[in-house]
Amino acid sequence: MAAEDLLLTIGVKDVDYTLGSDGGITVLPPSNTDANSVPWKYIVQRPQVAYWPGIPEYARAATDFEKAAIAVGVADPTVGYTSGTLDSKGVPLSQALTDGITDVLAGRRTLTEFDQVVKDCQNNGGNAIRTELQQSIAAGG
8 A cells, every 4th residue: 555545544654553564554543533434535545445454354344245235226227328418528527526526525625615516517518418318218228
């Protein structure tokens, strides 16, 4: 794990954890509970892995939970459908929305700006994409 990943998941080196000569991580009491309990870390860091220092059973427990959660999940009804607006504006629109949400969660923008982030997404193609997908689904493809 890179140092910035450890900061976001465990805390500060030599305060919240130490690294052994073999690269193993030892979490120190008390570790950085904020780093392990706030949801923003899932937005502003790399994809998560099923690993927890000092708990070798964690990967199995995490993947078992994911299997159970997937079984009761709701399928995305738009899979297999597309729209002209999605094809032409989907990637930059998605990036702008993700960037806006990330900015709010990371504190670069205020929470009161979130509604504007959503409105911008809707006005710049999101509403058209939704309408086109609804029409495509209603028409059966």
